[in-house]
Amino acid sequence: MNQRTIVGLVAFLALCAGIVGALYIAPPSVESQPEYFQAYPEPREITPFELTSHDGDVFNNASLKGQWSLVFVGYTFCPDICPTTMAELNGIYPELKALESVQPIRVVFVSVDPKRDSVKRLAEYVNYFNEEFIAITGEHKALFPFVRNLGMMYAIAESTYNPNYLVDHSASVVLVDPEARVIGRFKPKREPGKLSVSDPQQILADMPVIISKQ
Secondary structure, eight states: HHHHHHHHHHHHHHHHHHHHHHHHSSSOOOOOOOSSSSEEEEEEEEHHHHHHHHSOOOOOEEHHHSEEEEEEEEEETTTTTHHHHHEEEHHHHHHHTTOOOOEEEEEEEOOOOOTTTOOOHHHHHHHHTTOOOOEEEOOHHHHHHHHHHTTTEOOOSSSSSSSTTOOEEEEOEEEOOTSSEEEEEOOOOOOOSOOOOOOOOHHHHHHHHHHTTT
8 A cells, every 4th residue: 555545544534533523522512691681790689678569468588589580660550661561571471480490480560659559559450460470569768779779760750749640760670580689681672662661572582591590
């Protein structure tokens, strides 16, 4: 066997080895990343708080543990963003519940209008959308720092003596992990002529990725 034949045979064997390697040796896996979710640089611990749920029970840090919480701030007299967001979350809730997760996924509505949003009214409001949703409220001295901890804001810019006063508030949906830490948010889509609300399909697309990282 001459030298040229030997070189050709070696090259052929190397080629075969490369093909086999490509077929049977998996390349390093690339970890999936959420496409729409805006994660905070580090999970944020929530300062101890105590509010009241729509059932009249105490709702505090412990109430957020052991579950994924999609938290939205608003008020029952809100004319547009709040009912739209609640309806959108209700629309994807069956699919969220069907995701493979050790901890359940819950929706928590935080009313920042305690003057008008009584426990009874909150119960009627939240149950209209979904009986599994949770609504909470409390005095402003407890609500304001809690909402700030979530990375959101609210303000009542006019006199509450006006029965139809409006409340300005953040429209993002914040995600709290099973350790009761705020880890990020789904910001609302801003399009001309449309309500600025968080896109439910973006939430549905990213939640499996987020859950898989825990």
